[in-house]
Each structure stands twice: as C-alpha cells, then as structure tokens.
Amino acid sequence: GDSVTQMEGPVTLSEEAFLTINCTYTATGYPSLFWYVQYPGEGLQLLLKATKADDKGSNKGFEATYRKETTSFHLEKGSVQVSDSAVYFCALSDRGSQGNLIFGKGTKLSVKP
Amino acid sequence: NAGVMQNPRHLVRRRGQEARLRCSPMKGHSHVYWYRQLPEEGLKFMVYLQKENIIDESGMPKERFSAEFPKEGPSILRIQQVVRGDSAAYFCASQPGLSTDTQYFGPGTRLTVL
Numbered sequence: 228g229d230s231v232t233q234m235e236g237p238v239t240l241s242e243e244a245f246l247t248i249n250c251t252y253t254a255t256g257y258p259s260l261f262w263y264v265q266y267p268g269e270g271l272q273l274l275l276k277a278t279k280a281d282d283k284g285s286n287k288g289f290e291a292t293y294r295k296e297t298t299s300f301h302l303e304k305g306s307v308q309v310s311d312s313a314v315y316f317c318a319l320s321d322r323g324s325q326g327n328l329i330f331g332k333g334t335k336l337s338v339k340p
Numbered sequence: 341n342a343g344v345m346q347n348p349r350h351l352v353r354r355r356g357q358e359a360r361l362r363c364s365p366m367k368g369h370s371h372v373y374w375y376r377q378l379p380e381e382g383l384k385f386m387v388y389l390q391k392e393n394i395i396d397e398s399g400m401p402k403e404r405f406s407a408e409f410p411k412e413g414p415s416i417l418r419i420q421q422v423v424r425g426d427s428a429a430y431f432c433a434s435q436p437g438l439s440t441d442t443q444y445f446g447p448g449t450r451l452t453v454l
Contacts, residue, residue, distance in 0.1 A: 231382075259441045270344075270431055271383070271445040278441075316382055320441045325396040327373055328433075328443060330382035 229254045233317045233331035240307055240338050248302040248334045250291075250317035258319040260284075260293055260300040261328070265314045274302075274315070307338045342367065344434050344446035345414075352452045359419040359426070361449045365434030372415045373443060374400075374407060377429040389415060422453045 234249040252258065259278045263271040275284030280295035289304045300317060317331040345364040353359050365372050370391050375383040385399040389409035400407065404422075409415040419426055429450045433443035 261442075263445075270346075270447040271433075273442060273444070276442065320443075325388050326371075326435070326438060326441055326443075327385040327388055327396065327399070328375075328383070329385070330375075332380075332382040 229256075229258070229319060229321055229329050231317050231319055231329055231331040233315075233334055235332070235334065236314075237335040237337060240336070242309055242338055242340050243306045244338075246302070246304040246307045246311075246336070248315055248317075248336070250300045250302065250331060252298050252300065252317075252319050254298075254319055254321055256321045258321045260291070261318045261320070262289070262291055262300070262302050263316045263318060263330075265316065265333070267313070271316065307336070309338045309340055312336055312338045344432060344444050346430075346432055346446035346449050348449060349447060350450050350452070352454065353422050354454050355423055356421050359422050359451055359453075361417040361419075361430050361432075361451070362414040363417070363432035363434075363446055364414040365432075366436075366444055369434035369436045369444070371435040371437060372409050373433045373435070374415075374417050375431045375433065377431060377448070379428075383431060386417075419451075422451075424453050427451055427453045 261276045262274040264274045275286045277284040277293035283292045314333045318328045374386040387400045387407045388396040404420045429448045431448045433445045
C-alpha cells in the first residue's frame with residue numbers, strides 16, 4: 228500500500244541554519260503531496276502542498292519540490308528561526324482513494340537561539 | 341470563518357467507560373475525516389464521512405469504535421468500553437468537497453484512559 232517515509236528526528240539546529248527534512252513516498256497512483264506542521268499542544272496546520280510532478284510548494288520561507296523520478300518531497304528552509312520549532316509531517320493523498328491522508332511519522336525540529 | 345472545532349480538548353476516562361469526541365467542520369465543509377495519533381507516531385486514518393453517510397471506515401477498529409455525521413450537528417467519534425491502548429490524540433479534519441484535496445485540521449482531543 229501507499230506509504231510515506233521521513234527522516235527521523237529530532238533535528239536540532241541553530242538559528243539561521245539551513246534546514247532539510249527528507250521525505251520519500253510509495254504510491255500506486257498520482258498523489259498530491261503535503262507538509263503539515265504541528266506546534267506543541269496544537270493540531271496540524273497545512274504548510275505547503277504540490278499536486279503534480281515538478282510542482283514547487285512554498286510558504287513562510289519553506290519550500291518543497293515534487294520529484295516523481297526520485298519519489299521525494301524534501302522540505303527546505305534557508306534560514307530557520309526559533310519559532311519554527313515544531314513537528315513536521317509529510318503526507319500524501321492518493322486521488323484514487325477516498326482522499327484520506329497517509330502520514331509519515333513526523334520529524335521534530337528544535338531551533339536554538 | 342471559524343476553523344475546525346473539536347471538543348473536549350482533553351478527556352479522561354476510566355477503563356470500561358465510553359468516550360464521545362465531537363468535531364464541527366468548517367462552515368460549508370461536508371466531508372469529515374478522523375485520525376488517531378499515538379505517542380511518537382504520525383497520524384493514522386480512521387474514518388471518512390459525509391453528511392449522514394460513512395464513506396470509508398477501513399482504518400477504524402471493528403469493535404468498540406463508531407462514527408457518525410448527522411444532517412444537523414457535529415460529527416461524533418464514539419469509543420465504547422475504553423482500554424488503556426485507546427489513549428491517544430484524535431484529530432478531525434474537514435474538506436469542502438472532492439474538488440480539493442486539502443484538509444483542515446482541528447486542535448484535537450487528547451484522550452487519557454486510566
């Protein structure tokens with residue numbers, strides 16, 4: 228079945244460092260890909276999405292490019308801030324299914340001042 | 341436009357009791373998904389409902405769990421005779437329809453079974 232694998236955390240960075248969180252997927256159809264962010268004690272917020280190959284999703288300085296050839300959707304940010312500390316989830320939605328999301332296990336990011 | 345509302349935010353139950361979790365989708369959204377997040381894990385799909393219909397319950401345990409989304413009122417996830425393994429965060433998400441695949445999540449209900 229469909230699945231999402233993301234790099235295990237926790238990831239600890241200093242403020243203004245470059246961030247990469249790797250995400251790869253397995254899907255039989257043509258999924259949409261998402262990054263969600265979860266701040267402590269809160270629900271998930273959509274960070275960015277891409278719906279087809281070579282699309283780039285971007286928001287709040289974060290970017291991810293849908294790479295069909297490598298089945299990847301890595302999250303990047305050029306300069307992280309303390310306020311970016313959260314858990315980041317990669318997910319896919321297979322349009323061939325009923326639209327439910329399949330999530331990776333999450334990567335916890337801590338940014339130190 | 342208010343976001344997805346869930347209540348209660350925290351729920352404590354003893355083993356054998358019933359837990360009722362409520363989800364009010366965003367205005368105009370007729371599709372609701374329920375997910376469960378176990379400690380240190382990602383979210384797992386449980387059930388997908390539209391008004392008055394269960395569309396996909398393939399992720400929901402066959403016993404003790406049920407869900408509904410009536411014509412009026414919130415969606416309800418019901419867990420009967422709770423056990424310690426049911427302790428988790430339960431999130432619902434809503435979507436306006438199938439023209440978009442973006443889901444909007446509520447803040448979750450954190451269930452603790454003593």
